[in-house]
Amino acid sequence: MTETIGQPIISVKNLVKTYASGFQALKGVDLSIRRGEIFALLGPNGAGKTTLINIVCGIVNPTSGVATADGHDVITDYRAARSKIGLVPQELSTDAFESVWATMRFSRGLFGKGPDDAHLEKVLRDLSLWDKKDQKIMALSGGMKRRVMIAKALSHEPQILFLDEPTAGVDVELRRDMWEMVRSLRASGVTIILTTHYIEEAEEMADRIGVINKGEIVLIEDKHVLMRKLGRKQLTLHLQTPLQQIPAQLANRQLELSADGNDLIYTFDTQSDSTGIASLLRQLNELGIDFKDLRTEESSLEEIFVSLVRSSQVRLSQ
Numbered sequence: 066m067t068e069t070i071g072q073p074i075i076s077v078k079n080l081v082k083t084y085a086s087g088f089q090a091l092k093g094v095d096l097s098i099r100r101g102e103i104f105a106l107l108g109p110n111g112a113g114k115t116t117l118i119n120i121v122c123g124i125v126n127p128t129s130g131v132a133t134a135d136g137h138d139v140i141t142d143y144r145a146a147r148s149k150i151g152l153v154p155q156e157l158s159t160d161a162f163e164s165v166w167a168t169m170r171f172s173r174g175l176f177g178k179g180p181d182d183a184h185l186e187k188v189l190r191d192l193s194l195w196d197k198k199d200q201k202i203m204a205l206s207g208g209m210k211r212r213v214m215i216a217k218a219l220s221h222e223p224q225i226l227f228l229d230e231p232t233a234g235v236d237v238e239l240r241r242d243m244w245e246m247v248r249s250l251r252a253s254g255v256t257i258i259l260t261t262h263y264i265e266e267a268e269e270m271a272d273r274i275g276v277i278n279k280g281e282i283v284l285i286e287d288k289h290v291l292m293r294k295l296g297r298k299q300l301t302l303h304l305q306t307p308l309q310q311i312p313a314q315l316a317n318r319q320l321e322l323s324a325d326g327n328d329l330i331y332t333f334d335t336q337s338d339s340t341g342i343a344s345l346l347r348q349l350n351e352l353g354i355d356f357k358d359l360r361t362e363e364s365s366l367e368e369i370f371v372s373l374v375r376s377s378q379v380r381l382s383q
């Protein structure tokens with residue numbers, strides 16, 4: 066066990082996927098997932114997220130490149146690699162006529178694991194599904210079906226769990242429950258890779274964030290570092306007397322005036338040593354511009370993401 070600590074649990078090197086149509090969905094992707102982390106893979110529609118996951122899970126063959134799961138090559142050592150992985154796919158696909166319990170047992174067996182009813186019971190209890198164990202899946206609500214998909218993916222005790230858009234179309238309460246559940250899975254040692262279109266989800270959950278766009282990884286970063294690095298802050302000064310325009314003396318500052326002239330908005334870089342706020346306030350005082358109130362706002366991960374994807378589109382199209 067000790068020799069594996071510190072090594073990535075998933076390693077992807079120079080992965081290329083060209084579909085039969087000739088479309089290149091992955092253009093040489095490198096990615097290392099750390100043991101025990103929650104990694105969020107973000108990207109617009111068609112960026113290649115599902116293709117990447119499907120290759121690591123052995124569902125899609127890469128055109129070239131290498132991927133390993135817990136040291137096992139996903140092609141040459143497929144069975145061992147796959148047994149380490151649980152996958153909750155984007156589309157709900159369950160055996161509708163089976164009971165929850167039967168589906169779980171069958172799924173575990175598929176991975177060559179002997180029966181372990183105690184484990185299955187724990188998974189179902191953790192997902193608040195125990196009282197539904199004898200129900201046919203088709204009789205469950207959409208949210209419950211989603212939980213069953215997760216339970217099924219955990220039936221063979223995987224160390225790695227892929228969640229492909231786990232909370233798409235799920236109500237707020239269930240989303241919160243699922244976040245809670247993902248956290249407790251991580252606490253039990255499972256490594257989690259999730260894709261999401263809800264940036265809020267990544268902001269809430271992830272330790273690290275990867276952004277993929279048009280088949281290329283644009284960025285991989287610790288979430289807090291990312292937010293610190295790319296985040297901008299805004300200081301909004303609510304003025305005593307509205308301004309018609311920004312005075313010429315302030316022209317060289319990063320200032321905007323709201324349409325009604327009531328708010329002066331100053332944008333500054335959180336990374337730079339000096340924010341320039343003190344000198345701005347001094348200058349406003351000298352110019353006799355008083356304000357009633359001030360507030361600061363930090364850019365959200367959503368804003369960072371949108372600007373990243375935009376800038377990579379610019380870069381890619383050049």
Ligand SMILES: Nc1ncnc2c1ncn2[C@@H]1O[C@H](COP(=O)(O)OP(=O)(O)OP(=O)(O)O)[C@@H](O)[C@H]1O
Pocket residue numbers: 084085086088089090108109110111112113114115116117
């Ligand atoms: N079997 C296939 N044949 C040809 N092209 C495909 C196939 N599967 C996916 N693609 C294309 O590859 C690209 C990447 O698709 P993929 O499903 O990996 O994206 P995604 O990032 O998961 O998108 P979404 O967020 O919409 O789920 C898309 O342009 C898609 O149309």
